[in-house]
Amino acid sequence: MSEWPLLSLVIFLPLVGAAFVFVIRGEQHIVDRNARNVALWTTLTTFALSLLLWTGFDTSTHEFQFVERAPWIAEGITYHLGVDGISMLFIILTTFLVPLCILASWEAIQYRVKEYMIAFLVMETMMVGVFSALDFVLFYLFFEGGLIPMFLIIGVWGGERRIYSTFKFILYTLLGSVLLLLALIYMFFEAGTTDIPILMVHGFDPAVQRWLWLAFLASFAVKAPMWPVHTWLPDAHVEAPTAGSVILAGVLLKIGAYGFIRLSIPMLPDATVFFTPLIFTLSVVAIIYASLVALMQDDMKKLVAYSSVAHMGFVTIGLFTFNLQGIEGGLVQMLSHGLVSAALFLCVGIAYDRLHSRAIVDFGGLVHRMPIYAFTFMVFALANVGLPGTSGFVGEILVLVGVFQVNTWVALLATTGIILGAAYTLWLYRRVIYGELVKARLKSILDMNRREILVMAPLVLAVLFFGIYPQPWLDVMQASVSNLVEQHQLALGGGATELAGR
């Protein structure tokens, strides 16, 4: 274990960068340029630091690593950080995506650049914090704190209906998470601490578990988002600036699912099993319904947003199978979707920057003028479909293998989602990229420039690499996930014998 408080560094370095951006003064264009550069280099350094987490990660244990602990609010509520095989990769995902977001906003954001960069850097701190927090109050603080920068990002730099969307986003999320707050306070009084590792093994009364579980659900289901509380997502995505959509789809949605796997499942095993049919139902509805809705969209961003809802349905199904393949599949799907949906939003953003339109009918035949773009878009469209060789395939197949052992009907229905996914993605691709280039406005459209290639190349490489060779991901997860499954069965087994004893 290293001497440096590596996790704290990764969390708070962006905040330091934000402070630097905050004090930049001078001519408008110089301020803008410096703000962009400071933000980019801060996030790149953060990414490099976070890679140390991966290289120093011990894959043989399920214990938390890089643990830091300091007294904070009170006895039992401490500043406690650490990562395991479940959370570590999401930190990397976050720190990987944020520099790309900054780069993607290089030219797209032309006013109030300084504030924009501050918002993104604060956002990064909050997101990394959520994934590293090992104290429930700390988790909640980061979980909720992220709302403030996102509220501003959508509200200030968003599209026409940005105010409606950002209010819908923050009020929906807030409504869900305040109940989580009450649940966590209750758990503090039951267990005497909000330390997540201790709460995991505390064993709450099964009758109470259900209430707590519902409070958790209110929060994570909105965030994930699950049907029927997903309606904020298309609005927020459509109105957010491109980079905002990337962060929303790439990381924020994962926080909801991460909440299930980190908190709901290990802490409340009995209630989790009790409510699993509910999760399966909601997820299957989400997959089929969102896919059908996606088919009918004429706005590219909305289509990708609904596709996110469908893909998150796979994630929740996978997490609630309670077997190794299912949970690993869910996690891989989260990571993969983090890359793929982020990339798809970037693709839409590239088209939007050129035409200032997201309507599918405004495009067509782009392949003739934009071959690089067509290629990039194709990689991610296929990854979204889950074609073998892309990271999307690994997650989906593992989830299906996992759920097939538990419930064949769910597996069957989820599979139809894959078919529908292929339908809407490929149809989108066909309408935007293929066909004759007849529209006058497209005649002079330019292909991706160097900056845009620089943004997309890492994503292409990552999606293909982890599609062909997902082992690095799975190695990291292995120990933690199998421990989770064991603990889950142990907790349930204990409960079952107790029942039998009565």
Next chain:
Amino acid sequence: MNQSALPDLSPVLPEMFVAVAAMGLLMIGVFRGDRATRLIAWLAVVVLAVAAVLVMIGPQDTRVTLAAMFIADPFATFMKSLVMLGSGLAILMSLGYIRREAMERFEYPILILLATLGMMMMVSANDFIALYVGIELQSLALYVVAAFKRDSLRSTEAGLKYFVLGALSSGLLLYGCSLIYGFTGSTNFDALASLFGVDQPPVSIGLVIGLVFLIAGLAFKVSAVPFHMWTPDVYEGAPTPVTAFFAVAPKIAAMALFLRAIVGPFLELIGEWQQIIIFISIASMLLGAFAAIWQSNIKRLMAYSSIGHMGYALIGLAAGTAEGFRGVLIYMAIYLAMNVGAFACILCMRHKEGMVEGVEDLAGLSRTNPAMALAMGIFMFSLAGIPPLAGFFGKFYVFFAAINAELYTLAVIGVLASVVGAFYYLRIVKIMYFDAPAESFERPIGGVMTLVLGATGIFTLFFFLYPAPLVATAQAAAEALLR
């Protein structure tokens, strides 16, 4: 207790100091006239600072004196410190305003000083008589201050309204006290507490009615629903620095009194008053959340906001535990910082033609004055209770107590109301950050304002880093209250 002819005066030292100093300042004012207003205002701040030091270095144990009418304990120390901080900041913030608006009369700081003296008496009351004397000293000064802008119809109307309704509430309170005295034979908190504590006599219906009247009077003073009607009108009508004063120090003192008068004598009768407090709390939170949505005047909006916040603070009282009282104390401390800060911003809303009060006047503030918009944004997010800002911790500690006292319904309604409330706070952020700029406010805002804004903003933003000192002090104060 020693039996000298004089009672032990050491606990009363800060009050005596403020009283004498206020008289002294009055003399200066009388001889030097309105020219001395600025001097007197600064001296008043110094007096409050010295009194605060006296309170803090004074005896830290619990002492009862003046025929058991007066009590000095850590709870009183905590609340008096807050009250004096609030009053001092209110005087400082009004300096620029009273000069510009031709309100520069020497009585103004002295009246605030006398009101503060009344509040200190309220906080330290250990007897219904002392309680009433404190309240009236405070209220009389406040009535005058509310109507201080004599030429303004709105200000005089606010003063009159406040006076009539305030007198009514004092009447209710007094009626409640007399009923309690009639059915128990004592007005002393300690005597009442031991009466209910030891042999638990059957509670007579007369006593309960007295208790209800008492709570009604107190609810009026903290402006909790259903006795809140005066608040929006008085807040809107009173001169803005007076509103800033009303929103903070008297609220804190009244909340302290609420705790004192309910917990001191009647803790054992929690079954009788708990449901009343729960009702008041829920009604205040809901009204504060919903009614503020449609306000277009920022002072009116802050009035409804304060009604809502009193509802949250009362959750802690409803819990009826040391944790709950600690929650109230922490809530009031954080409330002080947020409200002083927010009102400092409101006091800076000034065009060439004069003060403006419309919520829409803040439009685009983030571009015309980014620093002020940032500060106001911090206060709004904090008032909405979004972590990691200080306002979240205020709510956290009261909900903490409510859950432990198994008041689940209250807690759930409370958090849901906070989401509704978040809407209008965020609306202000929206107006400042998303809307096109309106006419910019006059600058510079002045050194004092910058200092107040900076200090409260930093406290609100960074409270989460090190909450332990405030929590520990509040804990000690809450335990002292229970004794």
